Amino acid sequence: MPIVNIKVTPPGVSKEQKMELIAGVTKLLQDVLNKNPAQTFVVIEEVETDNWGAGGEQVTEIFKRSK
Amino acid sequence: MPIVNIKVTPPGVSKEQKMELIAGVTKLLQDVLNKNPAQTFVVIEEVETDNWGAGGEQVTEIFKRSK
Amino acid sequence: MPIVNIKVTPPGVSKEQKMELIAGVTKLLQDVLNKNPAQTFVVIEEVETDNWGAGGEQVTEIFKRSK
């Protein structure tokens, strides 16, 4: 009966990629912990780069430099 | 001093329904645990069906089949 | 397909009170949003008063004064 929450920054995650994340993490919990897939909930949250900080600065700025 | 987080999928939750959820859960915590309503915070998050997985697939697909 | 997370401070929440919270919030989501109880997950987290802050101080200190 697991609940999984996945927070990611853009660039955009396509519908197909979300599908793969949901299927993949549900299978992982079945393989490792024998959890029933029907009782596994997965929630994906896309967080704007302005709202995500790492190393004390906005990911927006980190991404600019890494281009 | 409770914090309650409610995550739901669409279809859309109206302003009135949110009001009922907030009032209801605050009263529940007062009734069961004697918590002060003034110190109860409730946050409602609406999660797109593409971003919610159950049984290893997107709720978008589950909803399509159930129609 | 809701997920509800309830964070509370002690004093201790008994097994029966947890049961009432779970039943109550599940019924609320059914009444207000017509959500299927079988698909409603509720997670209760008990947070020590040292780890909870309000008004810039630990709840431990607030509770001491209010006695």
Next chain:
Amino acid sequence: MPIVNIKVTPPGVSKEQKMELIAGVTKLLQDVLNKNPAQTFVVIEEVETDNWGAGGEQVTEIFKRSK
């Protein structure tokens, strides 16, 4: 290796204010717990006032009255 999640209601938080929050909380964790800033993640979530409850009612209503 801290993860910090900050939920706030509007009025709008500017990009500069988010930057200050990220820098400030990262520095706080370094000062108090000697945490490596490079390993500190901060996520800011802006929650609509309809979706936030306090004292059993929507913040939307509380804000209306306080004007």
Next chain:
Amino acid sequence: MPIVNIKVTPPGVSKEQKMELIAGVTKLLQDVLNKNPAQTFVVIEEVETDNWGAGGEQVTEIFKRSK
């Protein structure tokens, strides 16, 4: 730069199973979204069955019946 939170009920998750979950979900995010493993944080939370509700009742009771 993903953050993954995995909530599970007991029976106990061993150190090796946690390791597999962490490795597996980190690889999944690399495979599907090309996320840098070094920047992927995973947090596992084990929730007592008294504190988890499904279908309006405690998982403790559900587990008793299913034995």
Next chain:
Amino acid sequence: MPIVNIKVTPPGVSKEQKMELIAGVTKLLQDVLNKNPAQTFVVIEEVETDNWGAGGEQVTEIFKRSK
């Protein structure tokens, strides 16, 4: 009316350090966003190193190597 959640790994966070985190983050939100300290909730969660992953492995292992 902010809610702040801080997740950290051990080594142990003392009561005084928690107090400093709570006071510091509450003041930060007042300084940057003019938020009322009385309406700021802070929750600190201490996560065992076995339950925290970074770079695809348990922090327990990372800490061993860095000694």
